[in-house]
Amino acid sequence: MAQYTRVSGSVGLITLQNPPVNALSAAVRQGIVDTVKRALGDPKVKSVVICGQNGIFCGGADIKEFGTNMSGPPLVPMIHAIEAANKPVVAAIEGSALGGGLELALGCHYRIAHSKARLGLPEVSLGLLPAAGGTQRLPRLIGVPAALDLITTGRHVTAAEALQLGVVDRVAEHSTVDAAVKFALSVAAKSLDARRISTYPCPRPSDFDALFEGAMQKVRQSARGAIAPVACVQAVRAAATRPYLQGMEREKELMATLFTSGQARALQYCFFAQRAVSKWNMPNGARWDTSKPRPVHKAAVIGLGTMGRGIAVALAQTGMSVVAVETQEKQLMEAKQAVSGMLERGAKRRGLTPAALHKISYSHDIQAVADVDLVIEAVFEDMALKKKVFQQLSAVCKPGTFLCTNTSALDVDHLASQTRNPELVVGMHFFAPAHVMKLLEVVYGPQSSPQAVATAMQLGKKMGKVSVAVGNCRGFVGNRMLKPYIEQAFFLLEEGATPELVDRALEEFGFPMGVFRMSDLSGLDVGWRVRKGDGLVESGSASGQPTRLREGRRYSPLGDLLCEQGRFGQKTGRGWYQYDKPGSRVARSDPWFHSFLEEYRARHGLVARRIDHQEVLERCLYVLINEGFRILEDGIAAGPEDIDIIYVFGYGWPRHRGGPMFYAGMVGLATVLERLEHYRQAHPDVPYLQPCSLLRRLVASGSPPVHRWREVIKKLHSQL
Ligand SMILES: CC/C=C\C=C\CC(=O)SCCNC(=O)CCNC(=O)[C@H](O)C(C)(C)COP(=O)(O)OP(=O)(O)OC[C@H]1O[C@@H](n2cnc3c(N)ncnc32)[C@H](O)[C@@H]1OP(=O)(O)O
Numbered sequence: 001m002a003q004y005t006r007v008s009g010s011v012g013l014i015t016l017q018n019p020p021v022n023a024l025s026a027a028v029r030q031g032i033v034d035t036v037k038r039a040l041g042d043p044k045v046k047s048v049v050i051c052g053q054n055g056i057f058c059g060g061a062d063i064k065e066f067g068t069n070m071s072g073p074p075l076v077p078m079i080h081a082i083e084a085a086n087k088p089v090v091a092a093i094e095g096s097a098l099g100g101g102l103e104l105a106l107g108c109h110y111r112i113a114h115s116k117a118r119l120g121l122p123e124v125s126l127g128l129l130p131a132a133g134g135t136q137r138l139p140r141l142i143g144v145p146a147a148l149d150l151i152t153t154g155r156h157v158t159a160a161e162a163l164q165l166g167v168v169d170r171v172a173e174h175s176t177v178d179a180a181v182k183f184a185l186s187v188a189a190k191s192l193d194a195r196r197i198s199t200y201p202c203p204r205p206s207d208f209d210a211l212f213e214g215a216m217q218k219v220r221q222s223a224r225g226a227i228a229p230v231a232c233v234q235a236v237r238a239a240a241t242r243p244y245l246q247g248m249e250r251e252k253e254l255m256a257t258l259f260t261s262g263q264a265r266a267l268q269y270c271f272f273a274q275r276a277v278s279k280w281n282m283p284n285g286a287r288w289d290t291s292k293p294r295p296v297h298k299a300a301v302i303g304l305g306t307m308g309r310g311i312a313v314a315l316a317q318t319g320m321s322v323v324a325v326e327t328q329e330k331q332l333m334e335a336k337q338a339v340s341g342m343l344e345r346g347a348k349r350r351g352l353t354p355a356a357l358h359k360i361s362y363s364h365d366i367q368a369v370a371d372v373d374l375v376i377e378a379v380f381e382d383m384a385l386k387k388k389v390f391q392q393l394s395a396v397c398k399p400g401t402f403l404c405t406n407t408s409a410l411d412v413d414h415l416a417s418q419t420r421n422p423e424l425v426v427g428m429h430f431f432a433p434a435h436v437m438k439l440l441e442v443v444y445g446p447q448s449s450p451q452a453v454a455t456a457m458q459l460g461k462k463m464g465k466v467s468v469a470v471g472n473c474r475g476f477v478g479n480r481m482l483k484p485y486i487e488q489a490f491f492l493l494e495e496g497a498t499p500e501l502v503d504r505a506l507e508e509f510g511f512p513m514g515v516f517r518m519s520d521l522s523g524l525d526v527g528w529r530v531r532k533g534d535g536l537v538e539s540g541s542a543s544g545q546p547t548r549l550r551e552g553r554r555y556s557p558l559g560d561l562l563c564e565q566g567r568f569g570q571k572t573g574r575g576w577y578q579y580d581k582p583g584s585r586v587a588r589s590d591p592w593f594h595s596f597l598e599e600y601r602a603r604h605g606l607v608a609r610r611i612d613h614q615e616v617l618e619r620c621l622y623v624l625i626n627e628g629f630r631i632l633e634d635g636i637a638a639g640p641e642d643i644d645i646i647y648v649f650g651y652g653w654p655r656h657r658g659g660p661m662f663y664a665g666m667v668g669l670a671t672v673l674e675r676l677e678h679y680r681q682a683h684p685d686v687p688y689l690q691p692c693s694l695l696r697r698l699v700a701s702g703s704p705p706v707h708r709w710r711e712v713i714k715k716l717h718s719q720l
Contacts, residue, residue, distance in 0.1 A: 002031030003053075004038055010046040011184045012039030013177070021059030022052040024100045026072025028062075032104075033073045033081070040085055046188035048085070049180045050108060051092040052101075057117070060099025063126065063268055066259075075100055075132035076248070079107035083196050088187045092180035093117045093168065098156070102167075103132040106141065109195035111168040112183060113159040114176040119167060120156035124228045126271060127264030127656060131255035133198065135235035136247040140200040142166045144240050148215050151232045198244045205240075212237050224510040226656040228258055228267075262666055266658030269706070270648060273641035273659070280442075280457060280469035283635050286450035293454035294402075300325060300369040302389055303379035304335030307406055310434025311376050313342045314463045316356035317435070323369050324362050336362050342435060366392050369401075374459065376428055378406040381529075386410065387418050394419035402452050404428040409479050409530065412472045413445040423449040426456045429476060431650045432522075439650035440465040445472045466649045471636040478646045480631060481660070484623040484688035486527070489515040490556035491686050492616060493597060494548075496608035499576040500589055505616035510654025515620065516576035517587055518652075519559075520569035524576075528563040539564065548604060554685040558600065562593075618675045623688040625664045626676060626695060632661075632713055633694040639710050662706050669695060669703040 003015040014035045016022040024032075032050075039048045052058050061075070082089050082104070091097070091105035093113040098120050105111050105119075113119065121130040121138065129135055130151060139147035142165045150157065162168045172179035193199075205211050212233065219229035231254040238250035258264055281287040297320055301312045304326035312324045316339075324339065326332040340357055347354035361368070366389075369375055375397065377389050386405060393403050403425045405415050416422035427443025440460040444453050453469055460467030470477045489502050503514025513521065531537050537560045538546035546557040562575065569575035570585060577587035601608055628643045637643050644659020657663045664672050673691050680689035698704065698712055 001027050002035045004035040006042070006045060007049075008181050008185060010044060010188065011181050012042060012045040012048040013181065014039065014048065014050045016050070016052040016058055018062075019054060021056055021096065022054075022101070023059050023062035023064075024075065024104070025062040025065060026070065029072045029075065029078055033078055036078075036082055036085070036089075040087060045087065047087050047184035048089045049092050049177065049184050050082075050089060050104070051177045051180065052094065054095075056095030057091070057093040057097040058101025058104060059096055060101045060122075061132075063271060066268060067265070075103065076252075079104055079132055080198075083107045083109075083198060085109075086192070088184060088190065088192060088195070090180045090184045090187075092176045093119065093159075094176045096156075099123050099126075099130065099134075100132050103130055103134040103137070106134065106137040106197055109192055110170075110183065110187065112170045112172055112176055112180045113162055113168040115159050115171050115173050117159045117162075117176075118156040119159070119162045120154060121151050122154035122156065124152060124154040124232050125267060127226070127228045127261060127267035128258050129228060129232045129235050129251065129255055131251050131259075133248060133251070135232065135251050136239045136244055137197040138167075139236055139239045140202045140244075141197050143203050144205050144236060145211060147239075148211075148233065148236050151236060152215065152219050152229050202240050202247075208240070212240075224512065224654050224656075225508070226510075226654070227261065227263055228656075231255075231258055263656040266656055266662060266666070269658045269662050270644070270655050273645050273662075274466060276639070276641045277466065277468045277645045278457070278461070280453070281638055282444060282450065282453065282469070283471070284446075286453065288454065288457070291450035291454040293458040294373070294400075294451060296320060296373045296402075296455065296459055298323070298372045299459075300372040300375045302366065302369070302375060302377045302393070304331060304339075305378065305380070306432060307430060307434055308378035309335050309339050309342065310432065310436070311378055311406065311430055312339050312360060313346065313356075313435035314430075314465075315376075316343060316359045317346065317464075318459075318462045319356070320359065322360045323372055324360055325364070325366055325368055326362075327364050327366070329364055332362060332364050346435070366396055369393070370396055371398055372401060374402040374404065374455065376404045376406055378430075381407060381410065383410055383414070386415055390415045390418040390425075394421070400424070402426070402455055404456060406430055406434075409475045411474075412443050413447070416445055416447055422447040424452050426452045427472070427476070428456050428460070429478075437650065438464070438466050439478075439646060440467040441476050441478060441646065441650075442467050442469045443472050443476050444469060466645060468642050468646050469638070470642065470646075471634070473631075473634065473636050477628075477631055477637050477643055478650050480636075481624045481627045481643070481647075482651065484627050485620050486515055486519070487556065488619045488623045488686075488688065489616075490558050491554070491683075492611055492619060493558060494556055494601065494604075494606055495611060495683075497611040497616065498594065498597070501611065501613075502616050502620070505613035506620065508613065509617055509621075510657060512652045520575035520577055520579075520587060521585075523569050523571060524559055524563050525568045528560060531560065536560075553687045558597075561596075561600070619679055619689075621660065621663070622672050622676050622679075625660045625672060626688065626690075626692055628661050628664075629694040629698075630692045632709070633692060633716065635717065639713075640706050661709075665703075665706045669699050673699050 005013050007013045018028045039045045089108040090110040091108040121134050123130050159171045215233050223229045235251045238247045279288045300323040301308050302325045315322045343354045343356050412427040416425035426448050429441035431437035431439050442456045457467045499516035506514040567574040573579045573582040578590035631637050640661035647653035647659050648655050676691045
């Protein structure tokens, strides 16, 4: 709703009231319509101020209302009525003015923002466009190039940038409402002719065609198949080429296609899923709202390889003191230089001085961590080494220090068992580069205390990560699901596909990189080492041809054979593809690999068949999804949102497809089940194609929508 009061004798003050972000629900829109009418009809009122309660102007349309029977007054005529008013209307912007909130402000005659406010049109990230006149007013106000940037990226700008761009008229340091009321009094008698943005001509840049072609090319490249950024460019183009009202028609038409699209549903699901995962719970009943984190003032990182360096940077950027330990002197010196460089570049990008540089101290002695509150171990991925480090940490650290491991797959419980206080141990699985990638898997074991989980989750938040709490199992959530996905791609090569075909299918789906390009980037030797540790690797050169069976299941030794040849991917200049030189990033098709593959097939009596994109997608993605269902069944992830957020933020799953579990719902669970069964029948020896019981159960219960899966899972668990 909206509250109306008269202040300073002649200013009508309208306060939006809809906690927590004053979203424009039907009640708020009705409130605005009613209070504006009242202010304009009150002869004592000479000017109007619109603000939001609790220090936030407005977070935009109420996203929870989308997809429901949206009643209440529509935004466009409401904003038009404000702009057409014959009394000045001033927006007093504190906190955020986003989406419909900023569009409301653009309908006002003046905008005053608090210096800490942030403004933006983030609709594109929800699969929409600013359809309450945002695409038509903003270019008229700040010009086409700046409007294109804000609308197609959805980025939020600071009040200072908004002032510089001309989005706001003034910035207030103290009470924005007081400043706006004072300002409203000063402009009460002024003409409004030049203050109605919809009446401005849209400036037409001289390089008009090149500008729009460039913008379209840029969004097509970065959108990976998302349709909203393209529609945003089209809507701004309409502003630049058509009269205002016709531009509004185009905006409406484009929005109509987006609003009901699957992509908008997926992106809005991601918005809420991202918030849902912070409300974690563990199978033992521990929860985010009943578990208090302990403050971390000083933390340590053990091991300064690539991951350790990134973690040290991420920690130091929070402002806390960090002890960085590396026992090898040469590595320590190199790491010190690299970490300083990363901090300096990061500070430069943000226009800050690198204060975090002075927050890190370096040591080659593990004793240096004696007084820290939390340690993150990031040594080489070797269980024996990690066990030793945990034993040392347990002896060295002060009582109560949380001990975390950055392992990507090893058993966290086993490490916990090496310490005196296993309840203080959790996994903190970062993704490379650790100071850049947003995802953090916080891995709890049966002994991890709720406080340890809460502390790791809070620390993740402080580092700007999207943290997801998951249970302990081989590979946790992300890497456990990745295994069948990668293996399926290997089987497809054996059956007739090429790395190029598989990658193209996955990249057209929206992944930034297909499975083979990704494998070349991260290094084939990583998986090889793990498979060797698991006793799966048979030397091809020794026996002439390694078998294609392990532990009674079909196994593809293709990756092992490449590693035997020293083909570790980009770093060696050869992998599934070839590169100009080691370290170069442009993958080129490799004739050597193609003839190697043909020989391999011939040696094993495999006859290549034609494989299309659909089969690549169905086999690779459905086995990954099937493993996701197993993870839910095992209680390793609390809900489908956790899995989806892990895949969107850590594994390049296209956000506009909502994450693997949401995608399964969109495709139809019955279809996923049917296709898995189909491939299982066609390839009975290929692992992972057996649909799991939760998937069957969900299909049997009528394929409920994703937000109702938890009920089915709960029932399943109660019956076990
Ligand atoms: C016909 C016309 C149709 C459509 C018009 C569309 C135009 C639009 O306006 S679309 C919406 C555009 N707005 C946004 O995208 C802003 C989304 N919100 C945010 O970015 C942030 O929430 C924030 C406003 C910057 C505040 O951030 P923070 O303080 O970190 O809080 P959060 O945890 O993010 O949010 C708190 C709480 O509020 C819920 N929420 C936030 N925004 C909305 C919203 N616009 N509608 C409904 N609910 C919203 C959020 O989900 C959180 O609630 P939980 O219960 O915890 O999930």
